[in-house]
Amino acid sequence: MKITAVLLAAGYGTRMKSEYPKVMHPLMGRPMVDWAMRAVESLVDAPPIVVVGHGQELVRSYLRDRAVYAEQQELLGTGHAVLQALPSVAQDADAVIVTYADMPLLTQATLRRLLDLYRTHASSPTLAIAMLTVKRENPQGFGRIVRRSDGSVAAIVEETDCTPEQLAIQELNPGVYCFHAAWLRQNLPYIPRSAKGEYYLTDLVSMAASQGRQIVTLEAPLEDVYGVNNRVHLAEAEAILRRRILERHMLEGVTVVDPLSTYIEDTVQIGADTTIWPGCLLQGATVIGRHCTIGPYSQIIDTQIADHCRVVYSVLEQARMDQGSEIGPFSHLRKGAHLGENVHMGNFGEVKDSYLGPGVKMGHFSYIGNAEVGANVNIGAGTITCNYDGVHKSKTIIGDHAFIGSDTMLVAPVVVGEFARTGAGSVVTRDIPAHATAYGVPARVHKVEDRTPPQGGAEE
Ligand code: UD1
Ligand code: CA
Numbered sequence: 160m161k162i163t164a165v166l167l168a169a170g171y172g173t174r175m176k177s178e179y180p181k182v183m184h185p186l187m188g189r190p191m192v193d194w195a196m197r198a199v200e201s202l203v204d205a206p207p208i209v210v211v212g213h214g215q216e217l218v219r220s221y222l223r224d225r226a227v228y229a230e231q232q233e234l235l236g237t238g239h240a241v242l243q244a245l246p247s248v249a250q251d252a253d254a255v256i257v258t259y260a261d262m263p264l265l266t267q268a269t270l271r272r273l274l275d276l277y278r279t280h281a282s283s284p285t286l287a288i289a290m291l292t293v294k295r296e297n298p299q300g301f302g303r304i305v306r307r308s309d310g311s312v313a314a315i316v317e318e319t320d321c322t323p324e325q326l327a328i329q330e331l332n333p334g335v336y337c338f339h340a341a342w343l344r345q346n347l348p349y350i351p352r353s354a355k356g357e358y359y360l361t362d363l364v365s366m367a368a369s370q371g372r373q374i375v376t377l378e379a380p381l382e383d384v385y386g387v388n389n390r391v392h393l394a395e396a397e398a399i400l401r402r403r404i405l406e407r408h409m410l411e412g413v414t415v416v417d418p419l420s421t422y423i424e425d426t427v428q429i430g431a432d433t434t435i436w437p438g439c440l441l442q443g444a445t446v447i448g449r450h451c452t453i454g455p456y457s458q459i460i461d462t463q464i465a466d467h468c469r470v471v472y473s474v475l476e477q478a479r480m481d482q483g484s485e486i487g488p489f490s491h492l493r494k495g496a497h498l499g500e501n502v503h504m505g506n507f508g509e510v511k512d513s514y515l516g517p518g519v520k521m522g523h524f525s526y527i528g529n530a531e532v533g534a535n536v537n538i539g540a541g542t543i544t545c546n547y548d549g550v551h552k553s554k555t556i557i558g559d560h561a562f563i564g565s566d567t568m569l570v571a572p573v574v575v576g577e578f579a580r581t582g583a584g585s586v587v588t589r590d591i592p593a594h595a596t597a598y599g600v601p602a603r604v605h606k607v608e609d610r611t612p613p614q615g616g617a618e619e
Contacts, residue, residue, distance in 0.1 A: 169212030
């Protein structure tokens with residue numbers, strides 16, 4: 160069975176009170192339309208047809224070639240919107256799924272069940288529509304499903320057109336349909352114009368019923384068909400998506416101490432036996448290994464963290480931490496920061512575009528930028544790489560086992576040799592040879608003694 164999907168995303172979204180189209184408002188790091196697309200994309204081979212109108216440049220530039228676009232120049236209702244998509248529906252399509260892009264919680268599973276229902280009835284020569292329904296005590300905002308005494312569907316009546324009896328109906332239209340393609344082609348152009356001057360897609364249901372065509376329904380979980388019309392709905396929908404993602408991680412072995420205060424985007428990967436403390440935001444292409452402790456209160460974006468790491472009250476962006484390293488409280492890894500194995504980075508530190516070799520200790524308020532720091536280097540409190548002269552960024556290289564005294568200014572470009580030491584408060588403007596001790600302003604070399612540990616001997 161060949162299926163084409165149509166997603167309606169042309170509306171104004173007036174109640175969002177926004178400069179941006181409703182479907183571009185983000186939930187868990189992705190625009191609403193992205194979530195809606197993912198549900199349908201998994202079920203069709205060809206890219207879905209997205210009907211765009213208001214704010215279409217943003218929608219198009221976000222989805223790019225994930226979709227085929229149909230432009231709705233005048234917003235004359237959902238029926239009119241689907242009509243614009245019709246020329247793009249594959250000639251040999253058997254069925255057309257239509258859904259609305261303001262339903263970010265629709266799952267693949269529910270859509271798949273609707274398709275299965277359609278397939279089950281597909282051999283019937285009269286089948287016209289398979290659609291989801293939903294039951295809700297407060298039906299406000301939905302079209303009502305009107306049934307005949309034999310239980311068959313007679314119509315969907317829009318709220319504004321309901322009689323008082325119809326208003327009380329609690330079986331509602333979420334707006335997810337699977338149409339028989341040929342029947343849709345024949346009938347879509349004949350939807351009558353409503354009192355409001357719109358062409359309601361939902362009128363196809365009464366048209367099918369009056370032709371004696373079959374309409375089959377499937378009740379969807381209420382949560383799946385949550386429609387976002389304003390920013391209160393947006394926050395509620397996001398909370399549900401957030402919980403779904405957290406549950407997936409928890410079931411895979413991640414401890415989330417306080418799900419209510421934890422925000423993890425669905426792109427993030429986390430190993431088992433890692434604990435996420437309250438107040439964490441884990442975003443983008445972040446990958447976290449096993450047995451880590453993350454948080455409390457940390458933001459981690461596009462960062463790779465190996466096993467057995469610890470992050471406390473810190474912000475990490477496009478960085479990397481190797482096994483056993485730790486950071487925080489109150490530190491910052493910026494783009495290109497890479498902490499080697501077992502690095503200890505304490506409070507009020509910042510690292511950017513730098514590699515800190517295995518075992519480096521950087522305990523207190525330091526800035527390391529554009530640097531390569533060897534293994535087991537001690538970076539004293541207040542050390543700063545002066546990497547920027549106002550025009551150029553320059554590099555600092557520190558050899559293995561060097562000891563950088565507190566408050567050292569390393570004026571780049573500069574090289575500190577292995578086992579070298581700097582005295583407290585030094586301003587290092589020239590390279591320091593291996594094993595040398597330098598101090599002063601500007602720093603001068605005062606002595607050189609071989610500090611290589613004897614072969615086989617223990618360090619310290
Ligand atoms: C629609 C249904 C209603 C259903 C409800 C569920 C119709 C006539 N009514 O009403 O039965 O209970 O959804 O939420 O379909 N859109 C366009 N072009 C248009 C108008 C709308 O692309 O000219 C798009 C919107 O961007 C939106 C979707 O269609 O994604 C639904 O439009 P909306 O105006 O929100 O419909 P409702 O009044 O909620
Ligand atoms: Ca709506």
